[in-house]
Amino acid sequence: MIGLGLAGFAALIALVALGLPIGLVMMVVGFVGLVLVGNIDTALTQLTSAFWSEGSKFVLIALPFYVLMGNLIYHTGIARNLYRAASHWLGWLPGGLGIASVFASAGFGAVSGSSTATARTMGAIVIPEMRRHGYGMRLATGVLSSAGTLGILIPPSIILIFYGLLTETSIGKLFVAGIVPGLIIATIFSILIMVISLIDPEQGGRHLASDRAPLRERIASLAHVFPVLAIFGVIFGGLYNGVFTPTEGAIFGVVAVLIYGAATGSLSFAAIRNSFADAALVTVMLFVIIVGGTLVTRFLAQTGFTGTLRDLIQSMELGYVGFIFAVTILYLVLGCVLDTFGMLILTVPILFPLAQQLGIDPVWFGIYAVIVTEVGLVTPPIGVNVYVIKTVAPDVPLGQIFLGCTPFVLGLLAFVALMAAEPSIILWLVGP
Template sequence: MTYLGYIGFAALIAMIAAGIPIGLGLMVVGLAGLAIVGNIDTAMTQSTIAFWSEGTKFVLVSLPFYVLMGNLIYHTGIARNLFKTASNWLGWLPGGLGIASVFACAGFGAVSGSSTATARTMGAIVIPEMRRYGYGMRLATGVMSSAGTLGILIPPSIILIFYGLLTETSVGKLFIAGIIPGFLIACIFAAIVLAISIIDPSQGGKREPAEAVSWRDRIDSLAYILPVLAIFASIFGGLYLGVFTPTESAVFGVVAVLIYGALTRSLTVEAIRASLADAALVTAMLFLIIVGGMLFTRFLAQTGFTASIVQLIVSLDLSYVEFIIAITLLYLVLGCVLDLFGMLILTVPILFPLAMQLGIDPVWFGIYVVIVAEIGLVTPPLGVNVFVIHTVARDVPLGQIFRGCLPFVVGLLLFVAIMAIWPQVVLYLVN
């Protein structure tokens, strides 16, 4: 019976490689596999149970609201204001605009929850400015592709909600745990930009003299970041103090952005309509992936595939360090052929029990999985963020953008080593 699981797993990989949406592929293979293992009635019953059990989870209601919040923020002009503030304060440094873009992406990620949205929005603003100041396009596109990944780590993060649903881990704790790692990775990225700009000034571009921007302008520009700080602080202050749940915080965030848009007159009826339509489409896609993933994992479990893989890994008798190294390498390989959700659906149900056997904290493991999966967003051939940035800088070859991402991939791997050695980097706020 186990061989059916291997056939189903290979069939899913083939469907994804052929360009079939991951959610549809999971549904087709899961239902077909359940029908073969049992019968068609069993498969239909399982699908009904999956739709009902997943669709009635209260935390799932947060998904459309967080997506909607990110879409609304995209239309408010907050992103441009964040970059303006960061460049006023940091533009005088070597590679100052690149450093400013990292922290602007971190700020935008703190209220958008999406990596591609962060890369798309900030890239369209920052890359023309970096081009104007003579920055090398390898550094400019590399830093924007990589800094965009902060959108799925710094909460609210759609992928952390997804992991929480897969493993029944507290989404609130995952959100709180993502704050320090997100900030530290942003600092690592900024240090990499600074180092590259000092070593190779042709990549760092021209920098403004420190006196080019007055202290009054710098201080006045801080008002631009107040909306982001207010939304972020209210959402996570409420979560940290237990005032509201992640789902309630998502609704609160949408209301806060709508109020800001009304006060600044930055949201039109057309923008709100477009945001609602996109949120509905993204939520439907995510729900299909979640339900399809449940059916697929149930099929694998019934064939004994999951148990056989777990048993194989257990037989290797890996230590904690060996397990982390092996799983990191696994994700680096999978990132070449699968998207973010595909990686989590296929690996977390297998790896999560093993991590628990090794005594790894489920919240720490969630942050770890998201960080190593981030690397797949900027590595060939399916680096989604690289293709997003390529739409902004079409004259820059894809190979050059991927090369520009390499130092930041090293930075992410460095942070993985740091959090593996000192888990409290992730768990301090949670504990």
């Protein structure tokens, strides 16, 4: 039976590596595996129960609303206002436009919840500006690819909801825990940009103190980012103080963006229709991944593969540091062939119980897992964010974009080491 489980897992990885949709692959592998373990009747029963058990979770309702909110924000022009304000305040620094793009991406991520949406939106706005100001495209594309990863860490985050569903961890606490690491990573990225710009001025573009915008313009630019700050502030404040659930926060966010769009005339009927359609498609895709992952997990458990692998890891007696190091390496390897959702749904059911046995806080482990999977978004050969930025800057070779991401990947890994050494960095806002 264990051999069957190993063959199924290998087939899953191979099919995903060929580029087939991971949700459908997991459903097929899981269903066929369950047929081979038992029979067609039991497999159909498992399939039906997976759809029902996962689809009846109330918190799942939050997913389409957060995706919808991000889509609506994309059409409002808020992202451009965020970048304009950040560039007014930070553009005069060495690599200032890159630093501005990092914090603008953090702000956009705070209301979109999607890494690819953040990279796509900010890349289309920022890269032409950085090109016009003489920035090297290796740094420009590397910054925008990497800064886009902040969209899945700073709440509201679709991937944190996904992790919460897998582990039954409080999504509200996960959202609150994502704030501090998101800001620290944005700061690390900014420091790296300044260092790169000072060492290699050809990459850092033009940065003169005389370029600083007048105080009146800088203050006026803040007025345009107030809607983002207000929406984020109410969602975060409501979650932190227990005023509403993540699902209620998502609904509030959608209503707030619709009101803002109506007041400013920035949302057309076509934009709203397209936003709803895309939210429906993304939600269905995520639901298929969740159901497929459930089937694969049940198949592997019934073959004894999951238990054997868990026992093998336990027998190594890695301890806390060894466990974190091994899991980080595992995610870096899996990131070569799987996307973020695929990595989490295949590994969390195995690794989460082991983390609990080591006394690792579920919220901390969720933030850790998301940060490590972020690396897979900017490393070859998958590097989803890199391919998104490639569409914005088609003249820049993929190799140059990946090279531009390297300092920021190292920055992410350095932060992983820091949070492993000092877990309170993640948990101090969450409380007991």
